[in-house]
Amino acid sequence: MAASSRRNPPPLPGAENQDPLSEMADEDSDEGEDIFVGNSNPVAEAFQPDTANGEEPADLFSEAETSTAVNSSITTSKSNGVHSDNENDLFAEVSVELSMENPSTTAKSSGAEFTPSLTRSATQPESMEQLEEEKDEDSFDMEVAVTNPEKIGDGMNAYMAYKVSTRTTLPMFRNRTFSVWRRFSDFLGLYEKLSVKHSLNGCIIPPPPEKSVVGMTKVKVGKDDSSSADFVERRRAALERYLQRVVCHPSLLQDPDVREFLERDELPRAVGTHTLSGAGFLKMINRASDAVSKMTIKISDSDAWFDNKLQEVESEELQLRKLHAVVDSLVNHRKELCGNTAVFAKSMAMLGNSEDNTALSRALSQLAEVEDKMETLHQEQAASDFFILAELLADYIRLLGAVRGCFEQRMKTWQRWQEAQSTLQKKREVEAKLLWANKPDKLQQAKEEITEWEGKVTQYERDFDRISVTVRKEFLRFEKEKSKDFKSQIVKYLESLLQSQQRHVKFWEAFLPEAKAIA
């Protein structure tokens, strides 16, 4: 995953000729917060007044642009909950591209307005120009890194703290570079929060790295060997990739919880992430029941696209699992080779010592040294195998699981719609019966219920359509990311192999004259 992720800029109040205020209320769905606070945010000040267009609405527009981007540094972090249906309806109609387009007003007066003298917000105007051409390209810089794992505390209550550093030019953050300290449960907590809010929409939420009681216990106990160092490094790298994927995701980045995670100095301790907590158990039970219901749902979908894709995902997951197992085996064999080479090198050195022909003795010692160097190469290679290849595969196996979850969400939404339809049908039957039986008071109630359920059916149908669109969009984005990821990581792996072979060549080239010198 590229450290500098490309992401869409914050969705600007997009559609053209609507009342800017109501638009903002609708569009700025991520916040759920008070949008009309254009004045008091520091970033907005960066916008010089002349960028605001002459029109009244445009003023609010331009300020609102930034304010929509402004995060909860001003407001209290209201939980924005699930998007309201209306907001998402508009979202659905407004495609990704539209949301990045200039509001018509600013577009008219663009050009001169966005002077290069603007410092901090320079990136936003820039991007507006670029946006038109490169809908998928994104000029916002956002880099996150997870570094410096430190053990805090002692004994069984100890934990590892990781430094989360962000470097960004996004105006919605308070600073351009900042860092905070987080622990593993904080990352899990973030995932939980995002899950709750977004998974119902069919978003693919990147899953965090897995818990490991064994691994962490070793670290806590203070086992200071290479295996716990490996474990910590593995976890650190996994957390970094996790965060990078989250900030890569255009909708998730908007979530105040994400910003809070990146910015806020002290996070309240995430509850419900402990393996053995009550919430943990509840989750396990829910997942189990989900699994059962999943197997029985089959959408009579006129759109075969979803079925095909789901099948593809499932078969791909299978192959990746197989591949991961083999790569694991390779890592182990390389580590074994490493150990055996070291032992052999020592043995060769001993043999060289006892050899009484001086030239041969020297050559054997040289051979022992070459083999020693080979051992280092093998070790580095094994690390490459693991950290680049195996972890990539593990990540994507988990991600494919999340994708499947997405599809399941869609199925559940469909089921809900179908059930509402059948309930409506039943209510209508009841009404018909009541008409026959001529019970006016009950009839009234029945009519009310019918109206209620008609509303629900419409809403659920809309939900289903909406989630279908989101899932499709998410899936395509995922495929693109996956393709990019695999390509870059595998190329990186091959490059490491390449370097290793180069050194291979050097070592043996150095040895050859020694061998020839034997007389």
Place this chain on the structure above:
Amino acid sequence: MLFDRPRAVNVDLQTDATLQVDISDALSERDKVKFTVHTKSTLPNFKQNEFSVVRQHEEFIWLHDSFVENEEYAGYIIPPAPPRPDFDASREKLQKLGEGEGSMTKEEFTKMKQELEAEYLAIFKKTVAMHEVFLCRVAAHPVLRKDMNFHVFLEYNQDLSVRGKNKREKMEDFFKNVVKSADGVLVAGVKDVDDFFEHEKTFLLEYHNRVKDASSKSDRMIRSHKSAADDINRIASTLYTLGTQDSTDVCKFFLKVSELFEKTRKIEARVAADEDLKLADLLKYYLRESQAAKDLLYRRGRALVDYENANKALDKARAKNKDVLQAETSQQVCCQKFEKISESAKQELIDFKTRRVAAFRKNLVELAELELKHAKGNLQLLQSCVGVLKGDT
């Protein structure tokens, strides 16, 4: 089955026109290997100038043992017997593959089968080479090449009816070895008057142990190498499957990478095979030869002890003036035996050193050259693949 293989790699031998021996063909049957021993000679003892016979492993062992048991050859390093052809491991793997056929794709199965067959062939070639080396060493030795049994071995075109040792004989051998090693310790404890031999004794003991260690460690290292190459093979197959599921960009990418891994895997397997041939086999051979040299020293030591005992017996006989003539003759015999062995042993040990240095030089140079060749090959593959992949994106 005719094939091309390197001749006698582990020993640097002068080929002499008067007697040339090689194994021109070999056939692997169920549980035995039949070697066709081909001789070209201008020596008068043979009926023809060129002829071939078919021999099995047991007949080689018989020949070797006949040398060892021959008192006349006590002063020579007897070329070590070739190890028994061992295809068990390979056969087991082939069998396991057959059993697991259902759990892998057809391509995977064919690939693995080819791999195992190649391995089988490699082991086969090795055992042929080792049997040949034994014969060549005998043929190159100025004294051993004249041995009657050797000529019979080379010429007699019927079965030598040398049956393998039965259980009782094997037990006898076992006890003989136990006695010998106990004796060997005693003999080794006797300080030698001759500095040369004293030095050789210390040297050989240490050298032999360290070669043994190096040999087993090199085997283990090479095995790990082969396992890693096998894994890369499986990775290539799985990537291929992933790549054929669709025709998207990333699938084409997978196919290219799979192809790359196929090729690098082959190179890695060659590296392991070459290390096996040039390093592991070299060490194994010198393990056996150093043992044969130790055996020579033991025999000399034994002769020395006998000589010293005969001296003591002579003194005693002279003192008692009883059986003096007998003691004198016995002492003289021992003396002659000891001196004869000492003389030839010295030369043999010097030759051993020369041979050893030459063999190590040859093999180490070839090893380095092969490692370089393979590393460069690998490098080129990787460079071109990375270039293509980067260019595509």
